[in-house]
Amino acid sequence: MTRHLKRREPRAHWLLLALFLTVALAGLCLNGYVEHVGAEGSGPHPVADDRPAADEVIEGGPVQRPAADGTVTTSAMPAKTIALTFDDGPDPQWTPKILDVLARHDAAGTFFVVGAQVNRHPELARRIVDAGSEVAVHTFTHVDLSSTPAWQRSVELNLTGNAVAAATGVRATLMRPPYSATPDAVTAAAYDAMRQAADEGYLTVLTDLDTRDWARPGVEQIVAAATPEAGAGAVVMMHDSGGDRSQTVAALDVLIPRLQEQGYRFTTVSQALELPAAPPAEAGLRLRGHALRWAQVGSGWLAGAMTWLMLAAVVLALLRLIVQVWCARVHVRRVRKAARRRKRYVGTVSVIVPAYNEAANIEATVRSLLANDYPNVEVIVVDDGSSDGTAEIVRRLRLPNVYVVEQENAGKPTALNTGVMFARGDILVMVDGDTVFEPDAIGELVQPLADPAVGAVSGNTKVANRGGLLGRWQHLEYVIGFNLDRRMFDILQCMPTVPGAIGAFRREAVVDVGGVSTQTLAEDTDFTMAIIRAGWRVVYAPDAIAWTEAPASLRQLWRQRYRWCYGTMQAMWKHRRAVVESGASGRLGRRGLAYLTMFQVLLPLAAPMVDIYGVYGAIFLPPLQTAAVWLGFTALQALTAAYALRLDGERYGPIWSLPLQQIVYRQLMYLVVIQSTVMALIGDRLRWHRMVRTGAATAHARTHA
Known part of the structure; x- marks a missing residue:
């Protein structure tokens, strides 16, 4: 019998990061002292005692x-x-x-x-x-x-x-x-x-x-x-x-x-x-002088590099925003044009719900699926070795066209593949066990599959538990980052992820890629990339709305995003050859993977230095200049958020929490990227971190019933 020992994740990199940032801040402060404290041209300052000397x-x-x-x-x-x-x-x-x-x-x-x-x-x-x-x-x-x-x-x-x-x-x-x-x-x-x-x-x-x-x-x-x-x-x-x-x-x-x-x-x-x-x-005096000179020269180089880094980050952010807004406008026109056409029946739909200890939400999930207005829907709940009676809850509902399949705990990808084997429909909708669908979500989700070139469709995931700061921040992140990005990916034909919460797949496309891969922790990203590389289009249906339960604590958020980030890196590495391939695969590689590398890996890795530079600016740069930069950045974020909320038909209220997001949430997200990068570089394996469900999606369904 093989014993699996629990490995402690390495922590030395946090000490090294803290040391590096401390040294960097010290270097910037030295440069700030040299360049901005008493520098030539600043003039004399008022003194407390201006009486003549003796x-x-x-x-x-x-x-x-x-x-x-x-x-x-x-x-x-x-x-x-x-x-x-x-x-x-x-x-x-x-x-x-x-x-x-x-x-x-x-x-x-x-x-x-x-x-x-x-x-x-x-x-x-x-x-x-x-x-x-x-x-x-x-x-x-x-x-x-x-x-x-x-x-x-x-x-x-x-x-x-x-x-x-x-x-x-x-x-x-x-x-x-x-x-x-x-x-x-x-x-x-x-x-x-x-x-x-x-x-x-x-x-x-x-x-x-x-x-x-x-x-x-x-x-x-x-x-x-x-x-x-x-x-x-x-x-x-x-x-x-x-x-x-x-x-x-x-x-x-x-x-x-x-x-x-x-x-x-x-x-x-x-x-x-x-x-x-x-x-x-004396020798010691000369030695200290040489050390001081190299420290000053190094701090100057560091400040110069940080200035260029900040400039590059600002330019990239502006270019990203311009591309996102342009693509969003194009996508909105496309969606409105499609909405004017009558909805079509595109085939039998099998909804696969992998569930592991989802007792808090599973009933609301299943009922919301059956309440959809799309005909001929079957629901297959795959209980992946739950210990909280998830399967029994579904059985007791005695609902038509709802089937329960039980298996030993083998993980979400295996549960999805089990569901695919039992499914009878040509269209497979994959849903997380904590997700509640809007009544028209399935019909909206499957419409793009009327185009035979489309192999998968991403729906629009919304946060159900958006109360409190953490909920608001995740709500804004979903609306701004996820949905604006997905509209852009759709237009550029390089959608890297169909989320596990709501996605539709053509059975033929699923068969082409051999089912859902079990090789990465971001099975949805891995699966989507494989479908694109197989030659299928992946699109976004913003009106197919599902409500999901987001992490309710910083610890749960860390675990979820850590798994997402690490799994996404695994998927990017697995599909790296797409960069040099042609056709749909090449678009994924040179557009989607490049975008993920730049904005989800490299810039977050540089974010700690940006924060250090912000501290440097607050100490040494003119207060009005520093405040203007910060206010300008925040205003740009707020405008982006307002536009994204408007596109999604959401209220503007949560925008007030954006400035506070920079204090905790942003730092947590880039620390996740740092941790994931370290784990990826040392080749360690990350175990699955499951989130504890509180029934937020169920509560949302009852409130809006």
Whole structure:
């Protein structure tokens, strides 16, 4: 006797997914910090304490070192000594041109670099040092230090120091706060930042002469602003990044030789004040800098890729919607034209009802089938080893043309095939045991089979238990996704699934494919694809309506959708050769399978990254922009839902629940796809997950009787 051991489904992938998403979010947040927090051009922020600093600060020299005891040491440039300083770089366009001008006139300068820029262009930082100039700190993101908390100041200084160390091999010792100017403009808040920088080993360099070259006032005005009063030395502030710096480059070519002729020398701040040379960076500091650079570069690539992914998803969603709406309109006209024709009798119908523990709904299902207005209908209930008395319930009804066949539990596909063997009709309607038919459903369902090319017809499944959020969400999903998709598949002649709840089949087509396959868990999808590949058409009859009981809990929903998704993947893989075949099979492969692959596998697999990008946008992007995108997406969904509901003759009320659907339901659906993909890749077998019935379809039938 063979023992079947219950295998635990692998769970390590959830840990890996959580780790991957955490790393991805961290990377995006790093990119967001670099690109959107204090970035160049954002300007200074209001500060809590804008009182002037102490007199010794605002009346001191431009180079200042606050001490722990509250005192400050200041220094100024010696006479006829100019320290040209350049903020906000390095810039790939302007920094090399400025270095060329300095080299041409045998001058040096001090470049206060932004750490994020150094990570983007480390070769420029090395070129600055190799040219005899020096590199100093100007924070990592150009944030206003006077308006930031102490922890962020420390991060900004440390990250920039790491970046400089990795790029140049030296440890920077000079610092200039962004948005600073001359000492007399230092506020109490700015002085606090300078004191913290001193505690971390940095000497603050302000300026004597602010050229305001960033405003592009003209070459002569920049030269005049950079020229000190007779014989005085000065720290001169310029910029080598942040916009068009052609006037700065031109002004240097005028200023340097003009003042050199007057006996001025142009050197670095450290050389002018005879400060110690920047010491070599420790190995650990360089290592952290390299790690930071690669993290920043990687986060930039990730953000760029995510932007393209979002754009692709939006474009695909819009194209899908356009195709769906166009196909729906064509299909509606086709259905209306067909409805004007008188209904025809197309042959004897045998309804096959596979039932396993369906006591809650089976009576309502059978009665609704016999109450249909189509003549010559027989109902065959195949009890698949039920333990709740399903077969006995049907027998006690003593209804005409209702037959009960009992078998050992062998699964739904086998039960369907058993029903086919006992059926006498040329048309086989296959119905789930929890489904209640509308009175005209069978007649509407079988009409397309008057066309001898049609081998199968999909009916319109509606959710009976649509109360509560979960019920509303599934109702909308059925109406929007299932029915809009089926109309499109019908027009494109690539219908991949006739649902188990309501479908009609020509016996000849069933025989052609050897009956219902037992090789996949999505037997309805597998069966439908086989029929198409055999050369038959599969169409959709939206007016053939059946009510089914949807899962009433998240756990049941997970189990159902997990089986559906995994089984659909099995069926797609089984029929993969349809992609290279011709005729009806080729249409299934290149249209139906491609559509399922894109919209039911690949995009759901990418959905977690889209959500992570949404979190990133909520944190770092402008709130109005983020809100506009979200509202636009939700509005598009609502319009789609309204159109689908209108086509199906449903009320618009459930649309209000759509925004909430994004919080729970959507995530559950893409997690189902992830779980199914993992199970498919490792080659594991998924056991059948049966849903517990509550009798919702029966209750619906009684309410609308």
